[in-house]
Amino acid sequence: MNRKATRDSVVFSISDLQREASQKLSTTVREYYNEGAMDLVTVKDNTAAYDRLRLRPRVCVDVAKVDASTECFGSKVAFPLGFSPAAMHKLAHKDGECGTSRAAAKFGINMLLSQYATDSIGDVTAMGAGAGNAYGMQVCLTEDPATNTRLIRDAEAAGCKSLVITVDAPALGRRLNEYRNNFSLPKHLTFPNMGADMDHSDVVTYDPRKAYDAALTWTKIRHIAATTTMDVYLKGVQTAEDALEAVRCGVAGIIVSNHGGRQVDSAVATIDALEEIVDAVQGRIQVHIDGGIRRGSDIFKALALGADHCWVGRVPIWGLAYNGEEGVSLAIQLLYDEFATTMTLMGCTKISDIKRSHLSRMGPDGGFHKLQDLPDWSSKVAGPILDVHARL
């Protein structure tokens, strides 16, 4: 893709995209996508928290050439952003997850597919054939081991590089919009990754056997991780304590996430949770983040705090709703341009130049204070503490 593509005449930012996309959706679908659990405290704070961090630009650095590319799941990606797993893209546009996948592949970024996607994992990864970007399959894990095994085998067969186990959903959060609007999947859409007998009522009526595993534990994670060739990531880790458990489990990485504020309302904004987690993990496994990222400068701030990679859930959905696959491409382009511009203005020519000392945060005295750079952990510990396959 031409990374300096033509501009849209209406949409110049993700906030414009959200506004335009939202106008095209019915109340039920708009609220399902845009809202979250209970009073939306965390939905709002996920974005607001980025504004509590400020940038400390360095000047007189030669930034004539800026390289925003990095690596994720063993693939080179255009910049440190990919698509989080989000259910039901076809409610936004008929292009669905396959359209999202084509846009990701053309730009060279990675995509995670929800087990509640409206396109199959095989069809979605086929859209990226030959493009070089990587895919991951997200699973909540159900109480039915046969369903879990089938999902994992399908993902491996489709060429997924990672298995993303969502750990913040032992049950569905209380999304008041879904109750108010009597939300359900329209009859013409299906969950092709879930098998023929699955319909959306299994999800909203909390049939845990079919939809979630309320008894998911670290022991089960270790067993699942040992049964797959894919790299395992845990999505929904929100504390240093659980990040350390993940390190002990020997998984490849974690995604610091509160499910976009759709599970526990009043959960800490992910950018606020990130710091203690990065400090606890000390570089032993990958630390990714999602939730509230709406600008290239947000990606910069997350990397500066120590994240290895960022993901967005609602952004591609708004792109789809606005203009199908082309709308998704527009969304990626905007975030790429904003991120590359932020790097340039901050005096960073490559990803490894981005440091905590580029950030300032408001302290109890009301003043802004520079953050201290992280130590170089790469020389201290290499790789996870334990090899999960060796343990079992």
Ligand SMILES: Cc1cc2nc3c(=O)[nH]c(=O)nc-3n(C[C@H](O)[C@H](O)[C@H](O)COP(=O)(O)O)c2cc1C
């Ligand atoms: C409509 C919608 C559906 C989602 N479905 C899933 C899902 O099936 N599995 C999952 O792990 N997370 C799901 N999420 C959460 C996202 O993966 C991600 O954590 C969240 O959207 C990040 O916040 P953001 O939308 O502010 O970027 C969903 C989010 C949205 C908005």
Ligand SMILES: CC(C)CC(=O)C(=O)O
């Ligand atoms: C089908 C839903 C359970 C998908 C989801 O995780 C969400 O809506 O946040």
